[in-house]
Amino acid sequence: MKFILLLFLSTLIACKSSNKGEQMDSEYTISTASESEQRAKSVLPLEGKEDVSKILTLEFKSPKISSESEDKEYFANEKFDWILTMESQNGTYFNRDSVSKYFDAKWRENHQYPWLYCIPRGDSKWTYLSSSENRSNEFSRVALAWKLYDPLEDPPSVYEDRTLKKYKESVSQIAIKLKSDTVSENFTIEQATRKSKELSDFISNNNHYSVIILKAESEFEGKEIWDVMMSLGLKWGDMDLFHWNNDFEYGDDQLMSVWTSTSPGYFFPEEIAAGKVKTNDLVFGFSIPRSISPIQVLEVMNKATEYTQSRLGGRILNENGQPFDIEEEKDKINEVVSDLKNHSIIPGVGDALYLFQ
Structure with missing residues (x-):
């Protein structure tokens, strides 16, 4: 099932700005968080039937990094x-x-x-x-x-x-x-x-995502997906996906995102509201090298997937379509983190964010 990850990555790349100044695909638009919220709110509720947002709790010690001067300069990375x-x-x-x-x-x-x-x-x-x-x-x-x-x-x-x-x-x-x-x-x-x-x-050796797949027995219905995501406290927005947004000082813009392998791979609230969305799975994932606290995020992501399963059913799998084993996934994360640190790179900070996009 690695095509699931490739689908997401192609979507992500299409949405990221390029140094070529190319136009983004016409399917995608750039919106502020408030604009996305208003768009979703116009057709669907932003609160779920339950409030289990406490699942999305992350506690970690901030890395010791010297703060940047407000009068900083903008230049290339002389190491890379x-x-x-x-x-x-x-x-x-x-x-x-x-x-x-x-x-x-x-x-x-x-x-x-x-x-x-x-x-x-x-x-x-x-x-x-x-x-x-x-x-x-x-x-x-x-x-x-x-x-x-x-x-x-x-x-x-x-x-x-x-x-x-x-x-x-x-x-x-x-x-x-x-x-x-x-x-x-x-x-x-x-x-x-x-x-x-x-x-x-x-x-190439370290640009990995940690992924948990919730595979449907038949299909997940769009309005039920939406309610579960809202119950978890996830936000719909960038790339038309659901996100656990990062409010910490370091790391990627999102701590975790949710997409699907079912075409087109993302979610339009208008189509969900119209009853036109059904998916074969939900994919929870995040970039390991861009994560400020990948093991802790994985543990939260696992709880979020288990809650989603309790509401929607389905089987919890890894990216290869096998039963998910959190200890195996931690081993994968630790291998990437160890290699980064061997190269004096801290996950989710500075050079890691520059190299892994």
Whole structure:
């Protein structure tokens, strides 16, 4: 039943913003939490027949992480991105129009869509060149950054020497046109290609979801699903799924989500209200590396699945369609967490959120 997870991941990827600036699929819309709530409230009750929201209780110690300065800068990740930086010469500055002309949409498309950063004149901090808050037209430095492995790419890019060499040659030629003879890099081409391959293996080995499937004996009816989700205290919203939203300082936006393998994989409240929704299963899941407290979330998710089973019936299975064993699932989680920590990465924080999307 791993196709269930793949279905969800494809839905998730379609909804996430991309550095390509591509339009999202027309089936999806971006709504605020209040807009989603009003949409659902117009056709269905937001309170269930029961109140078992106490099931969704999570207690854990926050990790010891230094707080970010409010005056932070916005720049690439120097550990996982290949960064080429151009510096202006002899007290001159790069002009926005010239930079935008040479690194235009066509150039970025032909060079795997790097992010563009700059240090505005009179400032010392990096920011996005295209940021609406960046009103400067002159820059002392301009940088381009390629994420050396991006799981949202299809297929993910694993860079070869010849590709990065071509990119650097192109940037160097443009730098000359912009009257800069200095292009520095955080990794040599050889280091960057090696890092790209290492990240490919590391992310592929650890980009796992913890999943519990409630398989229907026949079918689950939409209005009953809705009532159970509301009774649990889950919220309908992003990606048209049910979520246990994360109110903690760290971790993914959602602690847990609920979807289905039944097409289209998500839930429209209008169709549920009209009696048009029936599903073969409900899938409870979350990203392990993006979770701030994956073992505790699993334990809560298991209780939520058991409650749902008590209301709707069905069989509780793992992602392979076998009877679910929480201890086996904990072993899977601990393996991922251990590998992250061996690489000095804390689940649900900083680098984990950057690498696993």
